[in-house]
Amino acid sequence: MKVVFRADASLQIGSGHVMRCLTLAEALRAEGATCYFICREHPGNLLDFIRSKHFEAFSLDATEAADPDVSLASQESQLAHSAWLGAPQSQDASECAALLGNLMPDWLVVDHYALDARWETALKKYYNELLVIDDLADRPHVCKILLDQNHGRTERDYIELVPDSCQILAGARFALLRPEFAQLRKRSLERRNSPVLQHLLITMGGVDQANATGLILQALRVCPLPDDCRISVVMGLKAPCLASVSEIAATMPWPTEVLVNVTDMAERMTSADLIIGAAGSTSWERCCLGVPTIMVVLANNQKPGAEALLRSGCVVLIGQPHDIPERLPAAIFDLAQGSSLSELSRQAKNVCDGLGVERLFGSMSNG
Template identity: 65%
Template sequence: MVNKTTVAFRVDASLQIGSGHVMRCLTLAEALRDGGAKCHFICREHPGHLLDLICSKGFNIHRLSTVDSAVSSGRPALQRVEPAHAHWLGVAQSKDAEVCRKILEDVKPDWLVVDHYALDTQWETALQAFALRLLVIDDLADRKHICDLLLDQNLGHTELDYAALVPNGCRLMVGPQYALLRPEFARLRKQSLERRASPSLQHILVTMGGIDQANATGLTLQALKMCPLPVSCRISVVMGLNAPNLAEVADAATNMPWPTEVLVNVTDMGERMASSDIVIGAAGGTSWERCCLGVPTIMVVLADNQKSGAEALLSSGCVELIEKVRDIPVQLPAAIRALANESTLSALSENARRICDGLGVQQVLKQMSDMNG
């Protein structure tokens, strides 16, 4: 990336949206900053936002108020087909664009990066004159964009899925090889893969995302009590500070038959994954972290928009899959029994490692730099 480039990110986190969109944008922003770019974040103050985290990373933040949010239970007056996740925005796209326009007029970004399921061509058209280039980060292929560059880091989608959704000339980066992973995962890949040479079930890591509104973590701990784990096993649980069920999970951990720790807002997730024998975790962005490290995974689908990616990982032999949170009590013990077989653990690890090498950020930066001319 050329020095002195200015990049603006429009992304939100909330109890409903989760934290993954902000986390992957932070990964890209930190890589951009390392190359000399100046980054700004534009985020709405939804309950469960991550504005304090973004500020702690040293980035410029522009806060959008929720005081005038009035679209969560209905559609804007403009008669058009809204994105399926329009309610995540909290206001009409036109209102959001109006406020963002004033920010962008001042920031004057070279790149505007948009990572939001509630935004489409309406928002992008209103703001395209206020940035030289537009990068859209998407996972759904369910709405049109007018971007210069589009990133979909998921398994299962191809460039054909976006053929009718982006303009001619838009560059597409589709697949886990472009996944926005922090540098630690590529650095730890060799160490983690070497650990898989002697598979076992001594250390289980449970991570259901920063919010886990459905309390999949609590259900997982209850189900693990019914599992035939070794006496020497230990369990680590990672949660976000905004997780609504954090206190309940912490209490449940004290009653587990095996040593169980609950960790909040960890900064060394890569090391914790690399040192685990299996992960019981949510579908979504952390899937590619686990693949990079070759960690055998029991994956739980927490939202409908995670299904296609989870099924693609299942078809690739990378995971044991639990498709609904409510099925955890019945299906998790069976999945644990399947992973007691060393050959099954080895196969899951081998298939996962082929999916992603952890170098996606560098590929995205190269595309952005090439387009800067």
């Protein structure tokens, strides 16, 4: 099987789309597939990281326009996230056509809020089957499989947006998690039986453009954390506020380490008693491991998923970055009592079991 992924990362987009595609690509490679990536060179892209995982990654220029040789409607209606593409859909399709024409993949996997059925249709002759990974349900697609891994999503959200023949995989049971999360699930859940708050993990995504991490550390100074508590902060190498966060960490009342580009995130989550984390794709990792979570929404498109988790009793939702100074201390005070940690863990573990990649691979193989 030959599979091509079209996904981007940037300071604006974040890293989640590329990271979940990498998870799928590694699983497909383990089953014998050959995988390629096509990414635009936005500031904050992950092209080098993808290549470090031994995948061939083709880059699209972030500034120079291409002469379109793929026909799309001349007046393109704007999608809510059109600016994320860095080019018109017609141009992007033209550039991808030149690459896909040589590769002719069995599957094209698209994980991009700025692409829709027009782009997919324009490139139809260059791939056999199409998988779309989405979170928004706000635009049409012409795919064979549509995957939305957000808690609370159902087939009804997409039924009017995809062909009748499309298989819709909706809900967190299809979350694309690396295999180590399912492997560590049992151990992580067992250590939640007698919760204590001794290890606090902060993870606000690979970019954290709003510097929510710095706001969290400042707010924690007045929180009732135990004297023997330790704090771990995980950030991406390209996070613009990495240096300032490191400076704050050095002055915290509790031992605080700042970790960059960690490769053992499942282990670190398993060892944490509480996570302060961003809404988004890492939510399902935390649920799989049953880790109690205080959640911060970093982008408007994260709100529906965050609110669905709140309704399920899986998280404490404290709002957006500007809400952190006021709301975080109260949330920490409540959770430091212990019983609330147990209840969050109990609800979270029912959301996701970590086997979503296996379920998707089965659908792709049968397709």
